[in-house]
Amino acid sequence: xxxxxxxxxxxxxxxxxxGLLSALGARxxxxxxxxxxxxxLPGAVPLLGGxxxxxxxxxxxxxxxxxxxxxxxxxxxxxxxxxVTPGITPLREWIAEREGVxxxxxxxxxxAFHGLSLVFDALLDxxxxxxxEDPTYPLIFRDLQHHEVEVLPLALGEDGFxxxxxxxxxxxxxxxxxxxxxxxxxxxxxxxxPAAQRERLTELAERYGFVIVSDNAYAGLGFPGVEVPxxxxxxxxxxxxxxxxSKVLGPGLRLGYLxxxxxxVGPATRLRANQDQxxxxxxxxxxxxxxxxxxxxxxxxxxxGIADRARxxxxxxxxLVAGLLDAALPGGVTVDHRSGGIFLWARVEDEGVDLAAAQxxxxxxFGTDAVLGRFFFLEEGxxxxxxxxxxISHLPEDGLRTGVERLVGALTSPEARR
Numbered sequence: 001x002x003x004x005x006x007x008x009x010x011x012x013x014x015x016x017x018x019g020l021l022s023a024l025g026a027r028x029x030x031x032x033x034x035x036x037x038x039x040x041l042p043g044a045v046p047l048l049g050g051x052x053x054x055x056x057x058x059x060x061x062x063x064x065x066x067x068x069x070x071x072x073x074x075x076x077x078x079x080x081x082x083x084v085t086p087g088i089t090p091l092r093e094w095i096a097e098r099e100g101v102x103x104x105x106x107x108x109x110x111x112a113f114h115g116l117s118l119v120f121d122a123l124l125d126x127x128x129x130x131x132x133e134d135p136t137y138p139l140i141f142r143d144l145q146h147h148e149v150e151v152l153p154l155a156l157g158e159d160g161f162x163x164x165x166x167x168x169x170x171x172x173x174x175x176x177x178x179x180x181x182x183x184x185x186x187x188x189x190x191x192x193x194p195a196a197q198r199e200r201l202t203e204l205a206e207r208y209g210f211v212i213v214s215d216n217a218y219a220g221l222g223f224p225g226v227e228v229p230x231x232x233x234x235x236x237x238x239x240x241x242x243x244x245x246s247k248v249l250g251p252g253l254r255l256g257y258l259x260x261x262x263x264x265v266g267p268a269t270r271l272r273a274n275q276d277q278x279x280x281x282x283x284x285x286x287x288x289x290x291x292x293x294x295x296x297x298x299x300x301x302x303x304x305g306i307a308d309r310a311r312x313x314x315x316x317x318x319x320l321v322a323g324l325l326d327a328a329l330p331g332g333v334t335v336d337h338r339s340g341g342i343f344l345w346a347r348v349e350d351e352g353v354d355l356a357a358a359q360x361x362x363x364x365x366f367g368t369d370a371v372l373g374r375f376f377f378l379e380e381g382x383x384x385x386x387x388x389x390x391x392i393s394h395l396p397e398d399g400l401r402t403g404v405e406r407l408v409g410a411l412t413s414p415e416a417r418r
Contacts, residue, residue, distance in 0.1 A: 024146060027145075027146070029142075029145070033138055033139060033141075033142070033375070034048075034138065034139075034371045034372075034375050035371075035372065035375055040363070040367070040369070041363070041364070041365075041367040042367075043367055044363075044367040044368060044369070045367060045368050045395070045399055045402050045403040045406060046368055046369040046370075046403065047321075047368055047369060047370045047390045047391055047395075047400075047403045047404070047407060048369055048370065048371060048391050048394075049342055049343060049390070049391010049392060049393055049394045049395075050342065050343075050391055050393075050394065051246075051247075051251055051342075051391075051393065051394045052246075052247060052248065052250060052251075052310060052342075052393060052394070053310070053313065053314075053393050053394055053395065053396065054396075055313075055396060056306075056309065056310040056313055056314075056393070057249070057250050058248075058249060058250075058290065058299070058300050058306045060299075060300060061290045061299035061300040061306065062249075062250075062286065062290065064289075064299055065286045065287075065289035065290045065299060066286055068289055069282075069285050069286060069289065075285065078281070078285075079281045079282045079284075079285040080281070080282065081281065082277065082278070082281075083278055083281045083284075084278065085107075085269050085272050085273045085277060085278045086104075086106065086107050086108060086269060086278075087106070087107065087108025087257070087278065087279060087284060088108070088281060088284045088285065088288065089103070089294075090288050090293040090294030090295075090296075091108065091284050091287060091288045091291075091293045091294075092106040092108065092257075093293065093294075094288070094291060094292070094293035094294070095243075095257055095259070096259075099234060099241065099259050100234065101234055101259055104262075104265065105234075105259055105260050105261070105262065105265055106257055106258070106259055106260075107257060107258045107260060107265070107268055107269055107272065108255070108256075108257050108278070108279045108284060109255075109256045109257055109258055109272070109279065110254045110255065110256070110276075110279050111244050111246055111251070111254050111255060111256045112215060112217050112242050112243065112244035112246065112256045113139070113143075114254075114256065115242045115243075115244075115256050115257065115258045116140060116143060116180075116213070116215060116242055117143045118258065118268050118271055118272055119178075119211075119213055119240055119242070119258065119264075119268065120143055120144060120147060121271050122264060122267045122268050122271055123177055123178055123211060123264075124144075124147040124149055124177055124178070125147070126147060126148045126149075127148065127149070127150065128147070128149050128150070128176075128177040129149065129150045129151075129152055129174060129175065129176040129177060130144070130149050130150070130151060130152065130176050130177055130178050130179070130180060131151075131152045131153075131154050131166065131176045131178070131179040131180070131210070132151050132152070132153060132154065132179075132180050132378065133153075133154050133156050133161070133180070133181055133182065133186070134153035134154060134155050134156060134377060134378045134379075135156060135188060135189065135373070135376035135377045135378075136180070136182070136187075136376060136378065137182060137187045137188070137215070137376075138375050138376060140180060140215075149177075151378060152166075152169060152174060152176055153378045154166050154179070154181075156186070156189065156191060158336045160191070160193065160194060160197050161193070161197055161201075163197060163200055163201065163204070166204070167204060170204060170207075170208045175208065175209070175210075176208075176210045177210055177211065178210055178211040178212070178213050179201065179205065179210055179211070179212050179213065180213050180215065181193065181201075181212065181213070181214055181215065181232075182214075182215050182216070182217070182218075183198065183214050183216055183231060183232065184216050184218055184219055184222070184228055184231070184340070184341075185218040185221060185222065185339050185340040185341025185342075185343075186337075186341075187217075187218070187341070187343060188343055188345045188371075188373075188376045188387075188389040189336060189337055189345045190335075190336070190337035190338065190339045190340070190341055190343065190344070190345055191336070191337050191339070192222075192226070192228055192229070192337070192339050192340075193229070194229065195229035195230070198229060198230075198231075198232055198233075199233075201232075202232060202233055202236055202238075202239065205236065205238045205239070206236060206238060209238070210238065211238050211239070211240060211261075211264075212232050212236075212238060212239050212240065213240045213242060214231055214232045214239065214240065214241050214242060215242045216231055216241060216242065216243055217242075217243070217244050217246070217247055218247055218340065218341040218342065219231070219243060220248060220303070220304065220307035220311070221247060221248070221307060221310065221311045221314065221340045221341050221342065222311060222339065222340035223311060223312075223314070223315035223318070223338065223339060223340045224311065224312055224315060226339050226340055228340075234259060236261075237261040237262065237263065238261065239261065240258060240259065240260055240261065240264070241258065241259040242256070242258060243256055243257050243258075243259075244256035244257075245287060245303070247342065248303060248306055248307045248310060249287065249290065249303070249306065253283050253286075253287065254279070254280075254283070255279060255280075255283050255284065255287055290302065290303070290306075291303045310393075311340060314340070314341075314342060314392060314393050315340075316397070317392045317393065317395075317397060317400055318338060318344055318392045319338075320392075320397055320400060320401065320404075321344050321390060321392050321400055321404055322335050322338070322344060322346070324401065324404045324405070324408070325346060325404060325407075325408065328404075328405075328408040328412075329348060329349075329350060329408060329411060329412065330350045330412070331348075331349035331350040332349055333346045333347060333348055333349060334346070334347040334349060335347075342391060342392060342393035342394075343389050343390065343391055343392065343393075344389070344390045344391075344392050345387065345388075345389055346387065346388050346389075346390060347385070347386045347387055348386045348387075348388065348411065349386070351386065351418075352417050352418050353386075353411055353416055353417070353418070354416050354417065354418045355372055355373070355384040355386070355387075355388065355411075355416075356372060356384065357415060357416045358410045358411045358413070358416035359372060359410070361410040361413050361415055361416055362406065362407055362409075362410035365410070366406040366407070366409045366410045367406055368403045368406035368407050368410070370388045370389065370390050370391075370407060371388065371389040371390075372384045372387075372388065373385050373386070373387025373388060373389070376389065390404075390407075
């Protein structure tokens, strides 16, 4: 007897997604990020940045810390076991001493972005209002879009924030849940929030009951000679510090931390435990040895010593890029803040340059790239305002020189004229 297969027809991926994804999983990604990614030409030298230079990474310290850990069987076994959600005690105590708080307020995270996500999850409900700097670091909206919040802009000009405008909105009845800020070497502008402005924003937080989330990813990377005020005061129960080891020790470690108000420790820790229990104990143990936590002596000068070498190199690279651009472009460029960090926020003074057209030429013909200014401003569809964000940390000086020469070629091309 002949049999006929009755295997069910396979559903298409589209139908499976339509029937099985949650509302969150199916939601359209509305975060703008840095625009549509482009395929790089062979041999391209993009100026996008965002990561430490290979020659600034503490390779020897990481090798020595790893060797010391693996040569101690008891310590290695402990690093390969489960641990407590907040993180290993010696590293948390080292952080607490630097931050001037009790170690119970420290929660180790998988980098700064993970810490931000935990804080947003703990605080935000749909429809809540938040205050965000304008311009700002756009990748935070990857997470914020899931909370469907209303954003109130805090305008950032050359001399600082328009706090008067914010206070007027608060007096008129606006009640934000939190304020997100990058206080040191602001991404993208390089602005360092003056102590008086930090104090005034903290006073507003205390008066109107919103949380200040200080995302200080570039702490320790101030250029030599640049003075930086203390971060937002942790004596306030409305201040959160978000920090990372990524910009100094390497982003592949995926390690950062939160310093939380006492009332937020429990909720944030509980959310963390329900997600992935804790950060890698192995990575925490390596970092513990590098920074000199517990009974360990710091390696290669510890976190501050490693950062000192990096920030001196980045200052030289910043000056190189700024000088090359200014000398090669008609009308030159303006850089508002030479302060620290890993980016240069440049304004091209020749208003005849179409930056979007120049970027396309840079990508498709010249073999480089930079981030257009429009992606950092809150109003969608805004013009670039002559602004480019250029990464200065990720390449050695010869690579930066090549990238800038290619970028200048795109910016001065007749095809990039308006």
